[in-house]
Amino acid sequence: xxxxxxHEELERVRADFRRLVExxxxxxxxxxxxxxxxxxxxxxFHMLLGYLIVRALLGLVRVFGRLPRGASRAYARLLNxxxxxxxxxxxxxxxxxxxxxxxxxxxxxxxxxxxKLHRRLDAETDADLARGMHYPTRWDPFFKDYMTLADIxxxxxxxxxxxxxxxxxx
Numbered sequence: 001x002x003x004x005x006x007h008e009e010l011e012r013v014r015a016d017f018r019r020l021v022e023x024x025x026x027x028x029x030x031x032x033x034x035x036x037x038x039x040x041x042x043x044x045f046h047m048l049l050g051y052l053i054v055r056a057l058l059g060l061v062r063v064f065g066r067l068p069r070g071a072s073r074a075y076a077r078l079l080n081x082x083x084x085x086x087x088x089x090x091x092x093x094x095x096x097x098x099x100x101x102x103x104x105x106x107x108x109x110x111x112x113x114x115x116k117l118h119r120r121l122d123a124e125t126d127a128d129l130a131r132g133m134h135y136p137t138r139w140d141p142f143f144k145d146y147m148t149l150a151d152i153x154x155x156x157x158x159x160x161x162x163x164x165x166x167x168x169x170x
């Protein structure tokens with residue numbers, strides 16, 4: 001994994017998120033997004049949430065990556081079985097977060113999580129980045145059956161870029 005490109009990727013989305021949020025007025029933020037049930041503000045929160053959950057995903061890889069692969073395979077099957085409730089929690093969490101967290105606070109939170117990911121990435125060893133586990137592929141189109149820690153660092157940007165195209169801020 002090229003850490004430099006990963007750091008650049010994190011900085012690209014940080015600057016983009018800030019620009020998107022700070023250039024949108026309240027009317028634009030209330031506008032429906034394209035292809036989701038969220039408005040733009042709620043979708044922006046969901047894009048932030050993709051980075052916030054990475055810290056938990058990194059922890060899962062650290063635990064399951066040290067166990068036999070069958071353990072994470074069974075865990076992924078269990079999570080796949082719970083896709084419907086996950087989808088509802090995912091929708092409602094972003095709906096509520098987008099209504100209650102101010103756009104300015106979202107920018108602060110985004111900056112904070114990006115800073116933490118930079119520091120964490122710098123502390124990872126090559127062996128850590130190569131460790132992986134099975135993931136619930138039904139939860140997100142960017143989850144692969146087996147993902148390394150390096151893949152998890154890249155996941156939120158894939159998620160971000162996909163949803164970026166659904167915003168109707170222009």
